[in-house]
Amino acid sequence: MFTTLYEDLLAGDAKLSLVGLGYVGMPIAVEFAKHVPVIGFDINEAKVEQYKQGHDSTNEVGDEALAHTTVDFTADPTRLEEARFHIVAVPTPVNQDKTPDLTPVIGASETLGKHLKPGSIVVYESTVYPGVTEDVCVPILERESGLRCGEDFKVGYSPERINPGDRVHTLTTIRKVVSGMDDESAELIRRVYDIVIAAGTFPVSTIKTAEAVKVVENSQRDINIAFMNELAMVFDRMGIDTSEVIEGMNTKWNALGFRPGLVGGHCIGVDPYYFTYEAEKLGYHSQIILSGRKVNDGMGGFVADAAIREMVQAGLAPAKSRVAVLGLTFKEDCPDVRNSKVDDILARLRQYGIAPQVCDPWADPADAKAAYGVDLVPMEELRDLDCLIVAVAHRQFRDMSSDDVKALFADKPDAEKVLVDVKSVLPKAEFAGYRYWRL
Template structure:
């Protein structure tokens, strides 16, 4: 395609403008990372957050105020400002509905807003966590309908899963490998070429749905193993075995074992959600993902078990939940961060209040 030559040239000489739609836990660190080499336009629908960024004030723990370089980074609440961009990343939330089905409304809205201003020769990269097939079957039709343009012929598109772990001091965007899968092999190469500017290693995969599948594997693996150890904790409790001591001893095996730990449930934007995204998608292919669904159910039960333990402890000293004063220590889904997304602490509190 002739039009990609200009994009490749601008990427190599770093004159390309990078747009980021969604300036949250993924989008803002991504914007800061790219602003070290490219001019970045960061679009967010919340004008208050945009105003904070214009004052060089970060609302994300992983981004320090002095990392915001307004000479290279332009925060905006106006989607028209994305017209000047050569690349546009979509980094918006993908939550679950109450019935545990995927809620892609933010991705669809972002697609509609981008489609309304989409220019020929722009390149769109979806980073939001989602089930395989979303880029091709949900996003591209919206972009084409709103813009009147055609993917491949007029604009590029790829998927690159986010790998942000809030509060992790060892692994960040720079030293965590970046996965990229494009609609065509050339789009994969172009997306990888761009991402090499923010990641020391870029892994290219066959296509968009393969890249989407990578994210599902990563977090379903964690969810399933957490569920396994949670179930073992429930069993060991009945047997009067200390699950923590057993895990520490198991860790001494130098091969074939990876430690996971029991807890009051799972939290964050990925682990509690991704299994349900995959289960939803699998049903479209006539497959019932029993193992994945069971792991989700086990982890969803753990907040209730936590309250049961509190009740048991109170009963042992002649008290009941009703009428007791309960202190909750820790509201985030893991230690030393302020991120409360999908935190099991909320479910524990709800259950305590209900009782």
């Protein structure tokens, strides 16, 4: 029943479906569609309609590629009955109490289960803690479909590794970890992903191992960045320039290259909580991972406090100052505003009576308003500033000349102008007379 699925896909006699068409799912659908028939399903009808019209709101593949793709985009779940190889790529956020929110993956499993046909393979890419695929998703698929896992359908897991906004490390150039519930499913899943992954696949022995790979690789990055953030906070008290220290450190061959920064988004800012949640259920309380998360979750407030301190030392009254923040998305050159730590900066500024203007040429104004209640301001409307916070290193901000930046400030002595360069993208020497601070 499963043995010919790979050949059937290549021959066009079977279809592949993508359940969830966000920053991860949509690019996968477009890439697979170059080789096999693909149905792209999402419950968001507006998003599906945008894709049909050739508009890529994620900016991951571009409007032209989307306009010419053969992906059959739909919001009709019954269309999933046409496919036999299904990839689930829905988001997995955390709740307010930092526990995993499995609502999207549970909902996707319920929808897919209602339309699952015998002889199908289901591969989950959503980031989850070890055990979710087999212990949470499989029972839902069986209940909704009336089919038996292992006999009528099989499952696997392949953690998504797409890096939003990255034009170098793309879907096809990142080696893909793959797994299946048994040898047959693992081999089939490997062969199917090898169709599109030029870098090749890396099979692991169990689904739980593959699930662990994802949460651990992001937890590792989170911890390393937390270390740099802690150093930045200490060096700030010592009056030492953290960037200069890092530049010196990086001259050694075994330096890791991490820098301090705001750690948000839907992966690094979330995945550690999935890992520690399952660990605590098993009786182990994290000694390192949660400490790193605590440090990183506090960086937005730390940056805002630094800006306020610099304003006071410049002789400004913060609540009466004109303050602008450049950037709202969770990372540079990416329109994704989910779990952006810039919001923590804005929240702290507001606590001091400051009403900051926010400019972000990448963020969708509707998304910014819905997520954070922010009305984005065009760059040309920023003027007469007392304090400028460069929070996200979008290329538009990196490309600004020193004169462009200086033109945003009010006409007054440089010593009364505050410039906070979170990502250290501006030439420090050019602003020697300013109250200049960088993380």
